[in-house]
Amino acid sequence: MTRVVVDVMLKPEILDPQGQAVADALPRLGVTGVRSVRIGRRIELEFESTPERQQLDELADQLLANPVIEDYAISLPEQAIPEEAA
Amino acid sequence: MTRVVVDVMLKPEILDPQGQAVADALPRLGVTGVRSVRIGRRIELEFESTPERQQLDELADQLLANPVIEDYAISLPEQAIPEEAA
Numbered sequence: 001m002t003r004v005v006v007d008v009m010l011k012p013e014i015l016d017p018q019g020q021a022v023a024d025a026l027p028r029l030g031v032t033g034v035r036s037v038r039i040g041r042r043i044e045l046e047f048e049s050t051p052e053r054q055q056l057d058e059l060a061d062q063l064l065a066n067p068v069i070e071d072y073a074i075s076l077p078e079q080a081i082p083e084e085a086a
Numbered sequence: 087m088t089r090v091v092v093d094v095m096l097k098p099e100i101l102d103p104q105g106q107a108v109a110d111a112l113p114r115l116g117v118t119g120v121r122s123v124r125i126g127r128r129i130e131l132e133f134e135s136t137p138e139r140q141q142l143d144e145l146a147d148q149l150l151a152n153p154v155i156e157d158y159a160i161s162l163p164e165q166a167i168p169e170e171a172a
Contacts, residue, residue: 007128022129029148031145034133034134035087039127039128039130040127041127044124045123046121048120049119055117058117059112063111063112
């Protein structure tokens with residue numbers, strides 16, 4: 001099984017009211033020194049076998065992200081870590 | 087400036103209707119072989135200086151995640167990458 005993570009964030013130029021609401025709440029929690037907060041979606045998919053990169057791009061473009069206002073990043077966490085010797 | 091990423095996901099035992107909806111839609115897009123889909127939040131915070139780990143844990147526990155049904159993971163992307171020689 002292969003785990004794929006797709007992180008979808010609003011494009012930098014797009015206003016993020018959710019993030020702004022969190023940023024405004026932080027001082028009330030005593031958290032200072034935060035310049036910005038941006039909130040997006042993290043989508044974890046489990047594939048039976050390792051999918052093609054092109055298939056993942058199509059999936060992200062057509063279903064998981066709105067390419068007009070969002071950017072996405074695809075990562076395969078398990079494959080990022082070097083295989084430990086068995 | 088220090089960028090902190092907090093990934094908030096539903097606990098594994100909690101039903102994820104959003105993820106289920108995406109999983110059901112995938113075959114219509116011709117994407118097969120997906121065993122599960124889970125959707126969570128990715129929160130990116132920019133701090134003026136590197137915050138204490140304890141401060142980040144409190145922030146995640148009290149504001150960003152609901153500890154009853156969600157788990158969170160905190161990462162500092164820039165610090166995960168070894169500094170390149172200037």
